[in-house]
Amino acid sequence: MSLSPRDLKQLFRRLLLIRRFEEEAFRLAVAGKFANYHGGMGQEAIPAGVCYGLKPTDNTMITHRGLGVLLTRGVPVGEIFAGLYAKASCPTRGRHPIFHMAAPDLGILAGTTMVGSVIPLATGAALAARIQGTSDVTISFFGDGSVNRGDFHEGINLGAVRKLPIVYFCENNFYAKSMPLEASTAGGSIISRAQGYGLPGEVVDGNDVVAVYEATQRAVARARAGEGPTLIECLTYRWTPHSTAGDREFARTDEELEAWKAKCPILRLRQQLIEAGHASAEELDAVDVEIRHEVAAGVEFAEAAPYAAPEVALENVYL
Amino acid sequence: MPARKRTSLALSNEQLLQLYEDMSMLRAFDEKISERCIRGEIPGLIHLGVGEEAVAVGVSAALQPQDKMVSTHRAHSHFLARGADPKAFMAELYGKATGCCGGKAGSMHLADLDIGFLAANGVVGGGLPLAVGAALGQRILGSDWVTLCFFGDGANNNGAFHESLNLAAVWDLPVVFLCENNGYGISQSIHKQQRVANVADRAPSYGIPAEIIDGNDVLEVYETVRRAVDKARAGGGPTLIEAKTYRTTGHYVGDSESYRSEEEVAEWQTKDPIVKFEKVLRRKKLLSKALKSEIEERITALVEEATDFAVHSPALDPAAALTHVYCEGGV
């Protein structure tokens, strides 16, 4: 379970890929290239850390801020950009936003934009794994905004009582759109809810990719061993507004944002790699150059991609 | 949990006897309803509260007249204990125009706003958000009522429970959540439905204080609810009370009860809340044989009168089925 220098460099690459993608996607959305983007800049350690040790057959279900999972589990950069541009050259053929993208071969079950609705769906995926006798684990991502919805309660209770192989993974960035966590959530914390389902819970520094990886691996091991679900709460912060569709951030302060930027997950790992002598600054900068090219090529691909033919709108309503 | 003094909330001897009489009255009504339901006189799904009378009576004794009550599908006891007119109640079960809801509600949708009984409910968990709303309305209107929300153990795995407790807690609303935990959601034991042993185990998740009590002990129910209601009225926010009890009859009239053993039912019958309280009263020398017969006679007369009223009320005009889909006029 412990990470080798090679693993750490791999993680660094993934973190950086998400960051450069996020930056570019945010820039393009603000420039009006596509309708709306729910950026996850600042939260990169979570998708990178969670997905790193998963088997390809383990399932992940994402939220509206799930770009990092798509990238780390291997959806090509260009296809995701094409998804943002609502072009035909992506798994949804432009029919749906990227968070509805399904890539079953990569363990990506289609996500949902309904806050919290993913939790019962993911629980169902875990139930199927149990019934079919596979060793696959499901990771259900959700945000702090989900935890007061009935779907959270019913989904997690079912996972708990049946001891299903699932990890309930909360990305707590402290604001559900404009709603601060403490104004919406009684009981003082999200993790305190775990006891109400008889589940173990763990709070993790969501800006520490190694901590995220390790906590996930512990929970996944428990799930695979038939010991049931774990609730993980990752503390993090989004650097950009809830979405690019005119969201205002009056509830958040500049000081708060700056304090979280100082905890940048990428800078942290970079320093760690350099200080431990696992990599030189030049080596890591070279990775950055390479990634910037990859992202730019992805944008180019999406820009050049065609829109879907109108008939596509009428297809696949039923199988 | 603070230490409890049995008679700390000081009920008079008359009040103690009233609790006994009320519980016995609820039992007698449900027995009559069961009989008439089996005879085919009362239609529909009928959920009896036999064995759970101490909860209904203890709770009602702890409320003030202005307080609101939200109930469940097992509502007869709550409704009568809260002070509903027995004749209008029986007529409602019989589906007569003289019923408290004109025959449209029946057993599962009983309501009487004049006594603060807002709604029974046909949907498990359906009443929890309504109760939060009644408490919110209290705040908006600047009134001083507390809302008592009954729900069953079956509702605590429903999303409505989670959302309602969180909302009541985060807004500090004057509502008391009273779980009648009778161990089964229809045929499913609570242990098959959740991993935590008690409903009250969930309260800390919402920062809500909780107490687990013997739901077959009417005084314990009364005292616990009274403290929670007083606290809520004073601005102290919500409380969750889990009353452990048991329905000694089936989920509904006609239930096969294949999911539980006769031994289990028999064991709970030994904890019958009425018999239990009768012993308390006897020890206090409050209930003589003569007085007991007197009470029984009174109850029999009340039940007969209400049943006769229901039976002999005229049949409904079918045209009534088309009225009051919408409320006319202003409010």
Added chain:
Amino acid sequence: MARMSYAEALNEAHCIAMRDDSRVFTLGEDIGEYGGIYRVTKGLQAEFGEQRVLDTPISEIAITGAAVGAALVGSRPILEIGFVDFVGTCWDQVFNQAAKFSYMTDGRASVPLVIRMACGAGLGYGVHHSQSLEAWFTHVPGLKVVMPATPADAKGLMLAAIDDPNPVVFLEHKFLYEVKDEVPDGRYTVPLGKARVAREGGDVTIVSWSGAVPWALKAAEQAAAEGIECEVLDLRSLVPLDEDAIVASVEKTGRLIVCHEACTTGGFGAEVVARVVARAFDFLDSEPLRVAAPDIPVPNSLALEAVYLGTRERLLEAVRGIVS
């Protein structure tokens, strides 16, 4: 008269109602300082405080039920659910609880509640944020269903909805929020159940509501250039339905097209056609038509969403077809 947007007109209706009656309050997600997704509640919290403009957690079951419960005890809540697509999460509280109280108590209880929800496509919001589900609500006796098409109606219907002792589902089209028009000053109500003749004409009746009204007016204008005079009827509310106005118009024109944004099958257009056939069959010169969306979810890509919204273009063809 002042020129203002549909969203501003709704905001003004809230202000008037809340100033006039301390029982009126509003609750919903992000409606406080944030002012709501569509700015309908902008500034309300500053004026009326946090106790009457309540930001809620994302807990649609609890907040819908709480609005019903608060109405039941005598207050007058206005609930915002940001997208009608989300109503599935709290559907029980809408159709089983709110809608049933008057009936199940035989008129002894009432639920004076307004549930505001945004509907409609056209902004690339995808399958969970673009639907028009009005037909669902019309199928539930006990709910009233209101769908304004203009700023003036938005304000007047909102005030009427707040006054109404019943649960009113108030569907606002998100494409209309920024549309500006003249709005009368002060308090006035537009009665529920009274359709508006948005344009007079003698050849074809186009019945529409909400976001489809501008389409109907545009098609009518284009048709007029070709010598076809369309009468455009804006229903304003589907429940209660102004059947008399529909029948009167069809008796005049002899031709009926119902145009709505929602999917065709099971859409409210079917109800309108059925009522006209039952009451004015002999006046019809040709079979009534529904012009509505294909039976598909709403796709994200604007190129594909245009297929869903193809009603706009097909309406003029339908007008030409029905008179030929």
